[in-house]
C-alpha cells in the first residue's frame with residue numbers, strides 16, 4: 001500500500017513542484033490511443049483515471065493481503081481488517097473529521113445521500129418539514145429527497161441560479177425559514193463548475209436550526225476539505241472521481257447525528273446481537289456498513305488519498321485555474337460557442353453548446369479525434385430545463401490535463417464547425 005505522507009496535514013513536508021508531465025507518467029491509460037489518436041481525457045468529472053499507485057495498491061491487496069474483514073481470527077483477515085480500518089483513518093485525516101467513527105464507507109455519493117435521506121430523513125423528518133436544494137443539484141441529490149417526500153410529506157424548496165450559474169446567497173437565505181430542517185447542496189456544480197459558498201450556507205442554516213448535507217462529489221476533487229472548519233453535518237463523496245476505484249465512497253456525519261440514526265440496511269457486520277425476537281445494532285460506522293464491503297476499494301481509496309495529498313494544493317489549484325482560464329479563453333474565441341457557468345471562482349469544469357449542432361454529434365466527432373468529453377444532461381435535468389437546453393458538452397479537467405489537451409479540444413471543435421458548416 002502507498003504510504004506517502006499526508007502533505008496537507010504535515011506543513012514540514014517539502015511541497016513538490018507541480019510537474020504535469022510527471023503526473024501524466026503516473027497514469028498508464030494516458031499513453032493509449034483512441035481511434036488512432038493519442039487519448040485526450042476530459043471527462044474526469046464523471047470519473048477520473050487511476051494512477052499506477054492506486055492500481056498497484058489494489059493488485060497488492062488481491063495478490064498478498066486479501067481476506068474478508070472483521071470475522072477471521074487468522075493472520076490474513078487481521079491484515080485485511082487493518083487495511084480497511086487504516087483506510088477509514090486515512091479518510092478521517094483527509095477531511096479532518098474529529099473521529100474515524102464519523103466516516104462511513106458507502107458505494108459512493110449516491111448511496112451516501114440515499115443513506116441520509118432514508119435513515120436520518122425517515123426518522124427525523126415529517127409532513128411539512130422543509131428540505132432546501134438548489135437547481136444545480138445532480139439527480140443523486142434530488143431523487144432521494146423526492147422518494148422521502150412520497151413517504152413523509154416533506155416539502156422541497158429550490159434555490160435558483162442566475163445567468164452566470166452563480167449561487168445566489170440572498171435567495172438561499174430567503175428560503176431558509178422556521179420549517180427548514182435540512183439544507184442539502186452540492187459543493188461544486190458538476191455542470192457549471194460553480195463553487196457554492198458552503199461555509200456561509202452552513203452558517204445560515206445553523207442559525208435557523210437546520211442541518212446541512214454537502215454533496216462533495218465534485219467539491220472534494222478541486223479543493224481541500226476540512227469538515228470541522230466547514231461545520232457541515234454530513235459531507236459525502238465518491239472515490240472514483242478522486243483518482244480512486246469505483247464502488248467506494250464516503251459519508252462523513254457528525255458523531256451524535258450518526259449515533260441517533262437507525263440502520264439503513266440490515267445484515268452481517270452491522271449488528272451487536274441477533275435473535276429471532278430482537279436485534280440490537282452496532283454503533284456507527286459499522287451500523288451503516290451491512291455486508292461485506294468493497295475491501296480492495298478502500299485500499300485503493302487510501303492510495304488515492306495519499307496520491308492527491310502528495311501535491312501542494314496551491315500548486316494544483318494554480319494548474320487547474322490555468323487550464324480553466326485557457327479553455328475559457330479559447331472556447332470564447334470560437335464563434336457559435338455558448339458557455340454555461342461563468343461564476344467567479346469556479347472550478348475547472350466547462351460546459352458549452354454550439355449553435356445548430358447537437359451535443360451528441362459534437363461528442364462523437366471529438367471522440368473520432370481522440371478527445372473524450374461528456375455530452376448530455378449530466379444527471380442535472382432541472383438545470384438543463386432552467387437554461388432551456390437539452391444538454392451541453394462538458395470538458396472537466398484533472399491533475400493530468402495540459403494546455404495541449406485544450407488545443408486538441410479546440411481543433412476537434414473546428415472539425416465540427418467544418419462538418420456542420
Ligand code: PLP
Nearest residue numbers: 108109110138140190217218238
Ligand atoms: N453529485 C455530483 C455533484 C456528481 O457530480 C455526481 C456524479 O457525477 C454524483 C453526485 C453521483 O456520484 P456517484 O455516481 O459516484 O454516486
